[in-house]
Amino acid sequence: MGYGDPTPIQLRAIPPVLQGSDVIASAQTGTGKTAAFALPTLDRLKSHGKLRCLVLEPTRELTMQVETAMRDFARFTDLRVTSVYGGVGYGAQRTALRDGVDVLVATPGRLEDHLAQGTVRLQDVEILILDEVDRMLDVGFLPPMRRIIAKCPKARQTLFFSATLPPEIAELAAWALRDPVKIEIGASTSVASLVKHGVYIVQPSRKFDMLLALLTATDFQSVIIFSRTKHGADKIAKKLYASNHSVAVLHANRSQNQRIEALKGFKSGKYEVMVATDIAARGIDVAGVSHVINYDVPQHPEDYVHRIGRTGRAQSTGDAFTLVTPEEMKKLSGIERFIGQKIERLQIDGFEANPQQESPRSPSVEPRLDGTRRFQARRGSQRR
Numbered sequence: 456m457g458y459g460d461p462t463p464i465q466l467r468a469i470p471p472v473l474q475g476s477d478v479i480a481s482a483q484t485g486t487g488k489t490a491a492f493a494l495p496t497l498d499r500l501k502s503h504g505k506l507r508c509l510v511l512e513p514t515r516e517l518t519m520q521v522e523t524a525m526r527d528f529a530r531f532t533d534l535r536v537t538s539v540y541g542g543v544g545y546g547a548q549r550t551a552l553r554d555g556v557d558v559l560v561a562t563p564g565r566l567e568d569h570l571a572q573g574t575v576r577l578q579d580v581e582i583l584i585l586d587e588v589d590r591m592l593d594v595g596f597l598p599p600m601r602r603i604i605a606k607c608p609k610a611r612q613t614l615f616f617s618a619t620l621p622p623e624i625a626e627l628a629a630w631a632l633r634d635p636v637k638i639e640i641g642a643s644t645s646v647a648s649l650v651k652h653g654v655y656i657v658q659p660s661r662k663f664d665m666l667l668a669l670l671t672a673t674d675f676q677s678v679i680i681f682s683r684t685k686h687g688a689d690k691i692a693k694k695l696y697a698s699n700h701s702v703a704v705l706h707a708n709r710s711q712n713q714r715i716e717a718l719k720g721f722k723s724g725k726y727e728v729m730v731a732t733d734i735a736a737r738g739i740d741v742a743g744v745s746h747v748i749n750y751d752v753p754q755h756p757e758d759y760v761h762r763i764g765r766t767g768r769a770q771s772t773g774d775a776f777t778l779v780t781p782e783e784m785k786k787l788s789g790i791e792r793f794i795g796q797k798i799e800r801l802q803i804d805g806f807e808a809n810p811q812q813e814s815p816r817s818p819s820v821e822p823r824l825d826g827t828r829r830f831q832a833r834r835g836s837q838r839r
Contacts, residue, residue: 456527462487463640469495471636472614479615479628482640488616492584493525496614500557503533505579508558509607511600513590514734515540515562515711516718521586522560534558539575541565542711549574563591563599570606580607583631588617588624597627604631618764619757652763652775653799654787657806659780663694665806666750669776670700670728672803676745677721680730681762682706683751691750692730705731733758749777752786756793776801 461469464482471478472495482488496508510525512518522538529536537551538560545568552559552574559566559575569575583604585591591600604613613632617624620639628635657665670678680695682688685706692704703717703726721729733753744765753759763775777798779787791797 458490462491464488464638465491465494467638467640468492468616471638472496472612473498475499475612477613477632477635478638479617479620479624479632479635480638480640481617481620482638486640488586489521489524490528492586492614492616493521493528496582496584497525497529497532497534497558499582500534501532503535503555503557506556506559506575506577507579508582508584509566509577509580509603510558510560510584510586511563511566511591511603512540512560513562513587513594513596515542516705516714516734517587518560518562519715525558525560529558536560539565539569542714545569545572545574563596563603566603567599570603577603577606578608580611582612582614583607584614584616585631586616588615588627589619589621590617592621592623592627597623600627601630618761651773652777653801654777654779655801655803655806656779656781656784659782661806662750662778662780663691665778665803666691666695666748667698668803668806669748673746673774675727677724677726678728678746678748679744679765680728680748680750681753682730682732683754685732687751688730688732695728695730700728701726703729705729705734707732707734733762745773747773747775749775752777752779752783752790754786756790759790760794 464480464486468478468480468488468491472492478492480488480491482491500507510521512521518538518540522536525536534557535555536558537548537556539548539552540562541564548565548569552569561569566575570577585600591597613635615624615628615632615635655665655669666680680691682691685708688704688706692702695702703721705714705717709717717726717729720726730750747763747765749759749762753762759777763773777787787798
C-alpha cells in the first residue's frame with residue numbers, strides 16, 4: 456500500500472496498542488492516525504470470530520473512509536469489516552451484520568438504532584476505538600457515546616484518537632479509559648509544517664472574482680474550497696460551474712448518494728474542485744489535494760487548522776489561501792493568536808488591499824507569474 460517508514464503518531468501509538476494498553480492520542484490532521492490504530496488492532500484480532508472491535512466516527516464520510524482503510528489493511532486475512540451510518544436504508548446493513556463481522560465502524564446515531572432493533576450486540580467487544588473524539592463532542596455526540604461505551608464490556612481495550620484534546624475529552628477519558636498511555640504529537644494548535652498558507656484581503660463585492668483569479672493563477676492539482684454555509688457552498692459551486700470548472704459539492708443537506716458521488720468523483724479526478732462546508736474539514740483523506748481555499752474565514756480558530764490540514768497530507772506539500780474581507784480582520788487576528796504566528800499577506804494585481812486595513816508592503820502576486828512561482832516549484836512533487 457506504499458507504507459514505508461511510520462509517521463510519528465504511528466511510531467508512538469502502534470507499540471502500546473499491540474500490548475493491549477488503553478491509549479489517548481492526539482496529532483495534527485493528516486499524520487496517519489487511522490493506520491496508527493487500525494494496523495495493530497487488526498493484528499491483535501488475527502482471525503475471523505465475533506464482533507470484537509467497534510470504531511465510532513462523527514460523520515458518514517469518515518465512517519466509510521475508515522471502513523475502506525480497514526478493509527484494505529485486512530485484505531489478506533479472513534477478518535470481516537463493515538459499517539453502519541445514517542442517510543441510507545437498513546437492509547444491507549442488517550444483512551452484513553447477520554452474516555458476521557469482526558470490526559464495525561459506525562456513527563453513534565445509527566449504531567444506537569441497530570442496538571435498539573437488536574441487530575447489533577456489543578457484549579464481545581474487546582477493542583473500542585473513538586476516532587476524531589473532539590469532533591464528536593463538537594456535534595453533540597457525548598450522550599450517545601456514553602450510552603454506547605456503557606454497553607461494552609468493562610474488560611476491554613479503549614483507544615481515543617483526536618486532533619485536539621479539549622478538557623471535555625479528559626473528563627470522558629477519565630471515565631472510559633484505564634491508565635491510558637498518553638501520546639501527543641506536535642501542538643494541537645499548530646499548522647502542519649508542509650502547508651504554506653497566506654491570506655488575501657478583498658472587498659466583499661469582489662470575493663468571487665478573486666477566487667476565479669486565484670484558480671487561474673494557481674497551478675493546482677485539486678482544490679477544496681470551504682464555505683461557511685450550505686447555501687453559500689451551493690452558490691459558489693453554481694458560479695464555478697458556469698465558469699467552466701468541474702465542481703463537486705459536499706455539505707449536510709446533500710443526500711447520502713450525492714455525498715458519496717461527490718467524494719468519489721473528487722478522489723478520482725472527475726472533479727477538480729470540491730466546494731464544502733466544515734463537514735469536510737475533519738479527517739477526510741483525499742490524496743493529492745494541492746490547495747485549500749477558505750472562501751469564508753472559519754467561525755472558530757481551530758477550524759482553520761483542520762481546514763488547511765486537508766492539504767499537505769502524507770508528507771506531501773500543499774498551499775492554503777484564505778479570503779478575508781476588512782470586516783473579518785478581527786477573526787483573522789483570532790486565528791493568528793490561536794496558531795501563534797502571523798499569516799503572510801498576499802496580493803493579486805487588481806485586488807489590492809485597502810491601505811487602511813493592511814500594509815501596502817504586502818508581497819505582490821501576478822497571475823501565472825510571481826503568484827505561482829514559489830508554489831509551482833513544489834507542485835511537481837505531487838504529480839507522481
